[in-house]
Amino acid sequence: MRILLVGEFSRLHNSLKEGLLKLGHEVVIVSNGDGFKNYPSDYSNRAFWCESKLGNIPRQLIYRITKFDMSKIERGLRFYFLLNKLKGFDCVQLINEAPIQTTAKFELYLLKKLFKQNHKFFLLCSGVDYVTLNHMLDKKERYSIMNPYFERIKESLIQYESMWEYNSKSHKKIHDFLYKKIKGVIASDLDYVNPLINNPKFLGMIPNPINISTIEFVENPVKDKIVIFLGINNGNSYKKGIHLFEKALEIIKQKYADKIEIIVTRNIPYQDYIKQFNKAHIVLDQIYAYDQGYNALEAMAKGKVVFTGAEKEFEDYFNLSEKVAVNALPNVENLVTELFYLIENPNEIQAIGIRARVFVEKEHDYVKVAEKYLKVWEN
Incomplete structure (x- = not known):
């Protein structure tokens, strides 16, 4: 089977790839390396220019004025130019609802392109997405990563700014598109089970793979x-x-x-x-x-x-x-x-x-x- 793994968090897809290779499958990872962690990828859409010493200067300047991170555009563009290499896979798995990590409109455009040129798609619930964010905002668990926000710890609030993107109208379009097109969604650990428990697309939890x-x-x-x-x-x-x-x-x-x-x-x-x-x-x-x-x-x-x-x-x-x-x-x-x-x-x-x-x-x-x-x- 030819398998494409899109995106990376905490080395999950790299470890999964190693297991799949052991079982004789062909596996390709495309990701930005999960930021500074710089995990390996077969194809990278990392924002190399924006993250360079030279490129970071205008990037930071633009961010201070507009609160927009130019690296999102670079990640999207790099993924766009990789699309011809990301065709004909039997199975594609997305690390979460925004695996490319570009702007919401560009993300949706690129995902639609990816869906047209491949076969079965699956989604991982790993990290924050539309479903888990709203579950946490409803305070349905004893505690969650939202606790410092709910406690109004001033220094913590900046760390939640990027999360609100998953509750925006533009991201909701991505969420709705994915849940119409995917075969199913898999929880990567028990923290993501309850938010999905009544979802008709939920396929259960599969533990994180570790290359022991x-x-x-x-x-x-x-x-x-x-x-x-x-x-x-x-x-x-x-x-x-x-x-x-x-x-x-x-x-x-x-x-x-x-x-x-x-x-x-x-x-x-x-x-x-x-x-x-x-x-x-x-x-x-x-x-x-x-x-x-x-x-x-x-x-x-x-x-x-x-x-x-x-x-x-x-x-x-x-x-x-x-x-x-x-x-x-x-x-x-x-x-x-x-x-x-x-x-x-x-x-x-x-x-x-x-x-x-x-x-x-x-x-x-x-x-x-x-x-x-x-x-x-x-x-």
Whole structure:
């Protein structure tokens, strides 16, 4: 089967491609590399000129005056000139409702072109889109990435500006077009199941694929200090609850300065990020989630203790009786309590890390997950 994967978030499509290749399929990825993370693509629509030192000057100037990001136009144009290479695929999967990441009108135009020259199309619910945004705005869950916005934390508001595009009339046209044309929509983790549960196009949840063959498990005994890692992306830090992690770390530092080492990074490429969190025993990933995203799963596969989404819904779905990750609640006191426990009981760090690896091997192996996608696509 010839498969085209459009767009990339958190290496999901790259890992899926690796699984599909193992199963003997031809796979092509077209994406902008997910911004500064710069994930690999067979064809790239990254805004190379706008993101260059020279091009960034007029880009920033135009943005300050008009609040419009010129890189969107460049991404769309680069995708347009790739269209002749994106023909005749048996199956096309879009990473979300705006996989090209250009302006809404240009996105719709390019998607219509893509649909005309290929066969079956499927949509991933991964990240924010029209459905998930409205679900969160209706406050249908105990908490969500919208919490800082609802709490009117002033510094957080800028991080939500781009999200409103998914609720605009122009994006609604994209949403309506896609749901008329796609064969179905797949949730990439449990956070996206409830928004889709009554949708007639919903095909179920398929766990994130993790290429465990490239991720070495390292037993994680504490020999000296416990290393805690926090990787920050300034563009979505509040949506991940980083401000709560930072407050918890301040408290932890005061009590355990001699027992811990804290590593904090900001806006670094994926490869550099990996090098830093390889040193960690504990990885602080995200708070406003019910299940794990790719970064958390990769850390779990390495035997780290990850603070992330691990709610009761997650434990019930996978029928877990022991902790494979720490459920990071939006409560500083709870985060501090969980960190205190691990620092005082370092043997538990190794035990959770071993269980985490076993869990990822069982439920997220990239070849097994690729088989699940094929079953859905073929049926």
